[in-house]
Amino acid sequence: MADRSAGSDPRKTASNWNERGVVSEVIEYKSWVCLICGWVYNEEEGRPDEGIAAGTRFVEIPDDWRCPLCDVGKADFVAVEF
Numbered sequence: 001m002a003d004r005s006a007g008s009d010p011r012k013t014a015s016n017w018n019e020r021g022v023v024s025e026v027i028e029y030k031s032w033v034c035l036i037c038g039w040v041y042n043e044e045e046g047r048p049d050e051g052i053a054a055g056t057r058f059v060e061i062p063d064d065w066r067c068p069l070c071d072v073g074k075a076d077f078v079a080v081e082f
């Protein structure tokens with residue numbers, strides 16, 4: 001005579017919904033570090049004194065742009081994640 005329906009479950013399994021349908025269009029700025037000298041280009045800050053406005057993506061920088069410290073090209077930069 002086992003009565004398995006007796007007793008109340010203290011853990012309610014009610015309304016556990018996760019609405020993760022929000023598409024995040026937030027574009028995160030990255031920093032790019034020179035592999036040679038370690039100089040960092042910050043997309044959010046840009047290089048205003050070199051004519052590169054704040055918020056300029058690294059990929060949008062002219063290909064002939066060079067590291068201000070060691071004069072290597074863009075190919076020697078890698079993106080760094082925060």
Ligand SMILES: [Zn+2]
Pocket residue numbers: 034035036037038039067068069070071072
């Ligand atoms: Zn460099």
